[in-house]
Amino acid sequence: MFHATQRRPLPTGSSFSFLSRSFVEHSILGTDNLPRILLMYFSNTMSSISSYFPTLLCNSPQFNRTVINQDLQYKILDQSFRQEPRALNSTDFDAMIKSGAAFATEFQPDDPVLDRIDSDVLGRSPGEIVPGGWCLGDPANGTCSVWGDANVLRPGKGAARLEKRIVEMLSNRRFRSQQCISD
Numbered sequence: 001m002f003h004a005t006q007r008r009p010l011p012t013g014s015s016f017s018f019l020s021r022s023f024v025e026h027s028i029l030g031t032d033n034l035p036r037i038l039l040m041y042f043s044n045t046m047s048s049i050s051s052y053f054p055t056l057l058c059n060s061p062q063f064n065r066t067v068i069n070q071d072l073q074y075k076i077l078d079q080s081f082r083q084e085p086r087a088l089n090s091t092d093f094d095a096m097i098k099s100g101a102a103f104a105t106e107f108q109p110d111d112p113v114l115d116r117i118d119s120d121v122l123g124r125s126p127g128e129i130v131p132g133g134w135c136l137g138d139p140a141n142g143t144c145s146v147w148g149d150a151n152v153l154r155p156g157k158g159a160a161r162l163e164k165r166i167v168e169m170l171s172n173r174r175f176r177s178q179q180c181i182s183d
Helices: 021-029 034-042 049-058 090-099 112-121 157-171
Strands: none
Touching (some): 034 049, 090 112, 090 157
């Protein structure tokens, strides 16, 4: 049986996040045992994904100053007392794209806006995979019929929108005070 000897705060945050390669490596190979302890603890809790990574980030001295504590998810809350996200649809598409958000929620299954996201944002044809920098083929014959280097990254318009949003977040004078730093 494991007995906790330290009390650490359990931050929560969006389960929609970007994780750096070095942080993911720390999560898997961490030498301080915190990643494994938290994994065991959170495996028995509800909504563990929204707590595990924020808790690990905020309690790891080498990473807690790298947090951008902003929600990168586009959602529209319904006007009921529960304030839950309402289903997005085609009328929300332009505002969603303009927001620069990396994620969006929630959608109805098979809503036409999902097809529009596939084609207009991801450049995905029906029945095909999303073409990445490794896809060197001719679009007429299947963009990914010829593969190149899988490590190539070719940022598109969405990357520019996301970059703009992140720069705006980082330029906010309150940015540092909103991080989960425990000095």
